[in-house]
Amino acid sequence: xxxxxxxxxxSTTADRPRRLLxxxxxxxxxxxxxxxxxxxxxFLPQLRSSTYLMVQLATYSAVLxxxxxxxxxxxxxxxxxxxxxxxxxVGGLVFLMVGWGLADGPVILVALLAAGAIGxxxxxxxxxxxxxxxxxxxxxxxxxxPSLLRVILDGSSKPVFSPALDWLxxxxxxxxxxxxxxxxxxxxxxxxxxxxxxxxxxxxxxxSNREAARLxxxxxxxxxxxxxxxxxxxAGIAGLLLLGSLGAADPSAGLGNEFFALTAVLLGGTRFSGxxxxxxxxxxxxxxxxxxxxxxxxxxxxxxxxGALKGVVLLAAVGIDRxxxxx
Amino acid sequence: xxxxxxxxxxxxxxxxxxxxxxxxxxxxxxATLALGGVDVExxxxxxxxxxxxxxxxxxxxxxxxxxxVPATAGSxxxxxxxxxxxxxxxxxxxxxxxxxxxxxxxxxxxxxxVALGRPSAARGPFLADRRxxxxxxxxxxxxxxxxxxxxxxxxxxxxxxxxxxxxxAVAREPAVLLLDEPTAVLDEDGVRALxxxxxxxxxxxxxxxxxxxxxxxxxxxxxxxVVLRNGLVGHAGPVEPGTEREIVALxxxxxxxxxxxxxxxxxxxxxxxxxxxxxxxxxxxxxxVHRGEIVGIAGQSGSGRSRLAAVLAGAHPVSGxxxxxxxxxxxxxxxxAQAAGIAYIPxxxxxxxxxxxxxxxxxxxxxxxxxxxxxxxxxRRKAExxxxxxxxxxxxxxxxxxxxxxxxxxxxxxxxxxxxxxxxRTRVVVVADEPTQGVDASARGAIHAALFDAAAxxxxxxxxxxxxxxxxxxxxxxxxxCDGRIVLxxxxxxxxxxxxxxxxxxxxxxxxxxxxxxxxxxxPAGRPPxxxx
Numbered sequence: 001x002x003x004x005x006x007x008x009x010x011s012t013t014a015d016r017p018r019r020l021l022x023x024x025x026x027x028x029x030x031x032x033x034x035x036x037x038x039x040x041x042x043f044l045p046q047l048r049s050s051t052y053l054m055v056q057l058a059t060y061s062a063v064l065x066x067x068x069x070x071x072x073x074x075x076x077x078x079x080x081x082x083x084x085x086x087x088x089x090v091g092g093l094v095f096l097m098v099g100w101g102l103a104d105g106p107v108i109l110v111a112l113l114a115a116g117a118i119g120x121x122x123x124x125x126x127x128x129x130x131x132x133x134x135x136x137x138x139x140x141x142x143x144x145x146p147s148l149l150r151v152i153l154d155g156s157s158k159p160v161f162s163p164a165l166d167w168l169x170x171x172x173x174x175x176x177x178x179x180x181x182x183x184x185x186x187x188x189x190x191x192x193x194x195x196x197x198x199x200x201x202x203x204x205x206x207x208s209n210r211e212a213a214r215l216x217x218x219x220x221x222x223x224x225x226x227x228x229x230x231x232x233x234x235a236g237i238a239g240l241l242l243l244g245s246l247g248a249a250d251p252s253a254g255l256g257n258e259f260f261a262l263t264a265v266l267l268g269g270t271r272f273s274g275x276x277x278x279x280x281x282x283x284x285x286x287x288x289x290x291x292x293x294x295x296x297x298x299x300x301x302x303x304x305x306x307g308a309l310k311g312v313v314l315l316a317a318v319g320i321d322r323x324x325x326x327x
Numbered sequence: 328x329x330x331x332x333x334x335x336x337x338x339x340x341x342x343x344x345x346x347x348x349x350x351x352x353x354x355x356x357x358a359t360l361a362l363g364g365v366d367v368e369x370x371x372x373x374x375x376x377x378x379x380x381x382x383x384x385x386x387x388x389x390x391x392x393x394x395x396v397p398a399t400a401g402s403x404x405x406x407x408x409x410x411x412x413x414x415x416x417x418x419x420x421x422x423x424x425x426x427x428x429x430x431x432x433x434x435x436x437x438x439x440x441v442a443l444g445r446p447s448a449a450r451g452p453f454l455a456d457r458r459x460x461x462x463x464x465x466x467x468x469x470x471x472x473x474x475x476x477x478x479x480x481x482x483x484x485x486x487x488x489x490x491x492x493x494x495x496a497v498a499r500e501p502a503v504l505l506l507d508e509p510t511a512v513l514d515e516d517g518v519r520a521l522x523x524x525x526x527x528x529x530x531x532x533x534x535x536x537x538x539x540x541x542x543x544x545x546x547x548x549x550x551x552x553v554v555l556r557n558g559l560v561g562h563a564g565p566v567e568p569g570t571e572r573e574i575v576a577l578x579x580x581x582x583x584x585x586x587x588x589x590x591x592x593x594x595x596x597x598x599x600x601x602x603x604x605x606x607x608x609x610x611x612x613x614x615x616v617h618r619g620e621i622v623g624i625a626g627q628s629g630s631g632r633s634r635l636a637a638v639l640a641g642a643h644p645v646s647g648x649x650x651x652x653x654x655x656x657x658x659x660x661x662x663x664a665q666a667a668g669i670a671y672i673p674x675x676x677x678x679x680x681x682x683x684x685x686x687x688x689x690x691x692x693x694x695x696x697x698x699x700x701x702x703x704x705x706x707r708r709k710a711e712x713x714x715x716x717x718x719x720x721x722x723x724x725x726x727x728x729x730x731x732x733x734x735x736x737x738x739x740x741x742x743x744x745x746x747x748x749x750x751x752r753t754r755v756v757v758v759a760d761e762p763t764q765g766v767d768a769s770a771r772g773a774i775h776a777a778l779f780d781a782a783a784x785x786x787x788x789x790x791x792x793x794x795x796x797x798x799x800x801x802x803x804x805x806x807x808x809c810d811g812r813i814v815l816x817x818x819x820x821x822x823x824x825x826x827x828x829x830x831x832x833x834x835x836x837x838x839x840x841x842x843x844x845x846x847x848x849x850x851p852a853g854r855p856p857x858x859x860x
Binding site for chain 1: 640642661662665671673678679680681682683684685689692693694695696701704705706708748
């Protein structure tokens, strides 16, 4: 390149600089998933059954809901390690309340309120007000809640019958499984909250630069506490779905799901550094994982290998993203 | 005075190759062309000033030359004649960059920061602390008082942190020192220390490339100048009597945007602070700002001027009382301060004002609680868009793209976003801590005009200014802090820069107070009879 007679305003090029914002990445992702799905439909006849697909979607609805809530926490900088624990713990709460003879409506309401309270008053307050590290706070819940759950259940799986939860987890409406509908509703509500409310923008602002947001007048502590509450309520909803589908409260329910959900969040382009990410990305991240593991399982790969593959995929996706950013 | 460098004799000039040779340098950030093909040679020895408007590519040029970011096209050759592609090349060639924003390791002491990464500060893999400390003391001589060496770097203010960074760069004994707006965050003392350092460094045969918006830096130090315009070299040559005028025209706001006249209203107090105590010895008995008045706050760094600003803005709790329009505002609450009509422009742009990975529009809108921008908890996106575009237009943010991430804007344009956010609507009080740091002459004019506008609309303005020129240009009244206390508080017309400097250094009687003004007793309580314009 030599000295060019460049126009005097080189900085106003028409194409939009979107590198720091999602968008292009999601389009690429969508194409990848579509190609994978198309290839799978051609080569794996089992996948062509609509029942199979629907069952798969319903199975992963709970994890999707957890991942959507987790997205709020990660965007504002943080991570809730306890979502799987909350998911299981809610089952124990429902078991208790059903045992007391409470009706389904109040049981669901109280269970979700309890989850929200754990998020807001325990995680949120300790992290935002007492300035404790998010990892430590949610690690504590990660060990405390399963332990309490075992105490409640006396160490063994207990059957729980709740008609409402049974309907929610195992029935269909207009040919679509209810968990899928529920996940769609949660997605729509959270999308509006994150993209169309002042709170949603503040989540991004706090994640981008907490002190700048504070000095600009954002009540940053409230943003953090509310984000953890949203995350915990989502984990609670996932817990209700899990309980409904198992028909029992299980002492080890939910464990491990927090990392599955987090993998989806990170695959979707949300970064630990905060201020970036989207719910659509999280949805795509999860779809990618589900499609991939189905292809591998149906294609004959031993199940034990799936975890290794997920990890490699995560490293590859984040590595590619990092390389794109650095150039 | 314009050229500190002795003109080299013809044969030395022939012998010496340039310190830096830049050929066809192009740097593209996404769609933004930051450098559009720069050709420039920096002569060995002496100071070359790089000047230009915000966003003209000055910082990018330094970053590429120092190997911090890769070039899109073109080449850079260092003083050893070899090409510079990445940071290690630049280090080998002895090119050291001191970036615009002080970045020091806060947990380490000052001397540890200065000696950091210097091989001679260690014996193989083992630390050699005594030697390292001695090296650090040598490198920071004339820059930092020796008692600061054992302080943790986080305890220092921004100006001193910048000096730590300078000392660290010098400790590496570079051949070429790249300084990116070093005086933007320095106080008067720091500027003098920097000028001394640059003269010593050049005297020892070093080469300095200096980016600055300050006329004084360029005229006092530089032997040659490179003018950047929109990523291209607009002019390059020696600083001579003929070119001096061009530089002056480029750097100073000769055409001032029309400023609305403002008049302090002595009967109407906008802000009154009494008995403020706390936060590392802040001790302000009384500060009054009238509506329509611009009060400049001066003082050495560490004098408490930025702490006072932060406290007035509600960013930090202290004991004492702050009243706005006669109503008490609880201290330590940004929300309460905003509700009372206080706007705040924080000092440290990168750390406390800009959300780098959010769009320019989001940066302008965050914390804006105006009713027309929202419907309950929901955003009114059309109104927001119009609001952001209007501010971008009014404050001349370049490029004028609301969706561009703020981190991709130049430092000066980021500052415009911060100021625009604070001055977006009518306020009772505006607290501005170094409102024009790092901005070019035209943006500086625009920011001053905006402050004058706010004053004309009846706001009381508190402006922390470390630059005396600016302090005297905008203030109606000047308040000087020293050791957390107000030591001088008088109308500007009764003060000289010398008097302000003397007071800020703690001398009891301003040395060259013009005769016939005020009492010789600048007590803390010495408030002017009333704020005359």
